[in-house]
Amino acid sequence: MPPESDRKLACLVCRHRKVACDRRRPRCGLCDKNGFECEYKARDHRPGLRAGYVSQLEKRVEDLERKMEKVVGRLSEEPSHTQTETNNVSSTIREPPTLDFGNAETLRTPQSNAVRMETDPSPLVASPQDLLIEPLRYELQMVWLQRYHPWFPILHHTSVSQAFSEATSTQCLLRKAIEAVTIWDIPGITWEQKQISSTTLRQEVISSAMESLNLRCIQALLILSILFWGEGKWLPYSNLTAMCQRLSQQLSLPTVAGVARAQPSKMSTRDAATSQPEIDHEERLRTFWMIEMLDSIFALGFTSNLSTSKIPLGAKFPCSDSIWALQDPFREGVSFQNLRYSSGLSMCISLCTVELGAVHRFQQSVAETDGAAGGLEWQSAAQRLDERLTIWREEFVAAVFRLINTESPQDARAEMEIFIVLTNCVLNMGVITLLQSQTSLPDGVGSQTDSWPYANHRCMYACENMAAKIRRMEEDELKNCSPCLILPIFVAARFYIVHTKCLRADVSVNLHSLAYSLHICGHRWPLAKMFESVIRTAVAEHRTPIPQSALPIEFYDLRFSVVEICHILQEWSDSYSSPVLHSV
Incomplete structure (x- = not known):
């Protein structure tokens, strides 16, 4: 009898086909019906955080909790101890x-063990x-x-x-x-x-x-x-x-x-x-x-x-x-509103904490149950989430126009307000991240399986929507942008490249626009410079077979999210002599 952890694994055939496996032994239902060779094998590598990272975070949380207990205890001590602790802090800061x-x-x-009150x-x-x-x-x-x-x-x-x-x-x-x-x-x-x-x-x-x-x-x-x-x-x-x-x-x-x-x-x-x-x-x-x-x-x-x-x-x-922005924002006579759509910041908060929270919970539930991404049940749940994001997008567009009419009706570029742009791009990033694992994979990346046309269409729409927004940004806006904007831009650029590989087509004009935006962001943020180097290298070799690519193969495998492979790309950037890194 296999151990409990092995009994939760899908067989290799179902895993490659990305379908739900009933995990029957010695042959699952799909393999038994079609005469396939059914084999169960533990994964040698599971996409995600590197080994030991979660344990490291848990240990850090425990250390923080112990330290906070000490802090709370010191805060309850007599005031006479304050000056002594302050002196300890000052002596620590000198060196x-x-x-x-x-x-x-x-x-x-x-x-230092000192606590500053x-x-x-x-x-x-x-x-x-x-x-x-x-x-x-x-x-x-x-x-x-x-x-x-x-x-x-x-x-x-x-x-x-x-x-x-x-x-x-x-x-x-x-x-x-x-x-x-x-x-x-x-x-x-x-x-x-x-x-x-x-x-x-x-x-x-x-x-x-x-x-x-x-x-x-x-x-x-x-x-x-x-x-x-x-x-x-x-x-x-x-x-x-x-x-x-x-x-x-x-x-x-x-x-x-x-x-x-x-x-x-x-x-x-x-x-x-x-x-x-x-x-x-x-x-x-x-x-x-x-x-x-x-x-x-x-x-x-x-x-x-x-x-x-x-x-x-x-x-x-x-x-x-x-x-x-007022000197005294809450003085008497100021009309104060604390609403969900009272600012671009509030809209971004609403998207990230409510709508994307549902995406996080869905991804975690799939991982915790070792569910098969791509099965009919998974596709149905993912499509419902995507439709929910589409409804929110419509509400967001209407709320932006209401906000502009209220706050800045004379500003021709009011819809390019920083948090409105960030909200738009993070929303599109959420759609791509949710569905990209079920889009087409180019030759040379893992096993070839049937892609989900719905996922291909929705990810491409999200990329085009983001690229259209980014193209409207001026260079000064990109130079002074939030580093949070860099991640969605790279997610869209990466999808464009992989999609181009699958179609064996020319590089999209939108991809050039996204690469240029990373170039401008790279004047301030090193992460953007590194991402631009990756994109420029991929564009230069877009006709090169993936096994011969200078880039890590994980870059072309959309079953990995960008954050999961970022450390791999950083290692490549540090070791690979790219002319882009030296010319920017």
Whole structure:
């Protein structure tokens, strides 16, 4: 009698044909009916996360939980201990530890047992890096507000000003995170200087934030996470967002997102004098939703059960952009709406947490039951999900026009607002990721099976819809885009290439448009530069048989999602001498 794990496996014939297997022994029903040789064999390689990665994440979660217990215990201690702990923190910051951002163990290991209290008004001791960046401080602040704040609005602009003008430890932590991101946008500084400055600032923020429990620490870590995303460093990105989720739960940010706005939230004594409780509350709400949105986009295509926060019932969405841009957005007389379609950000949140949440659950249920992707039952469920996304797309289009008429009726390019574009592209990425495993596979990639025409049609529609949107973006918009936009662009470009291989056709004009958009994004984000190198190489050899391709075969196998093979592409990019990498 085979063990329980082996009895859940489909036979090789059913697995290759991508049909449901009844798992009967010694011959399943399909093989017995058609006279096929029925063989059961455990998979040598299962697509998904590398071996040990889930265990690594689980261990990290356990370490974080133990550390948070210590934090909660210290927060309940007598106030007399605060000054001693603060001195310990200051002495730690003078000599920033050397952290390896690619190693999960170093990210979760504290360098000091000190805990910085939220009410601590003491300034951080100036480091050599502070003295280096001091003359650029105003320029870095302006860079954040102009280039990053539009697509990462978790901070009110008055909070950004406070971070650069006040010397409390929490404000300095937030400022250092912003500087680690924006230093790359300052001309006249060599790449080596920027790398050293950004790395040092990241080290200081991560080591200090791990010893704290307040909103500013979560925001600082979240700001660094987008930097790692844009660099394609998925392990430190995952570590930081997981830490943000845990800290947000400790601070009850999910609960804050669903309570009445009038309720004031906790803040330090010093911050209370310079900030409004309503702004603080809105920042907590936006921080919570940004964590959930990033996690949902990144999880597309993963079959593992990623940890997500429980969305509270009746949770409020962020306010409109026009209100958030005011100096005092919640003053008396301002018409405030907290609706699902009150801004592009709210629309993107709704898509990622509700609609794509159904896609995540479907993919995970298939993986957990070892279901056969492509069977009639799978196709029926996938088609229902796709139709649900189509209905949401229609509602989204109508909501965009209502929003434009309300917020910016005179703006001819209002529909190119950052979050409206991102929502459109992530929606199309969701369709492609859901169905691409059942589309045509080119010669040389695995076994040849019948593709699902519906999947081919819907994925091609999603690619064309995304390409049409991206073509309308101006170069400055692409240069200053969210790194989250890079992933959908590459997903569509990859599908175009594989589809072209299957048809033995010429390269699509839309593919050239997507490759060029990656080229422009690559001026800021290394991940886009790496993806462009992959696409340019694939285009150059589009007539070359896949076994002779310079690219990893996983690139052409649409049964793998982009996030699952990203580390393979990065290894190829590091080892393969591509002229694109040196010419961009």
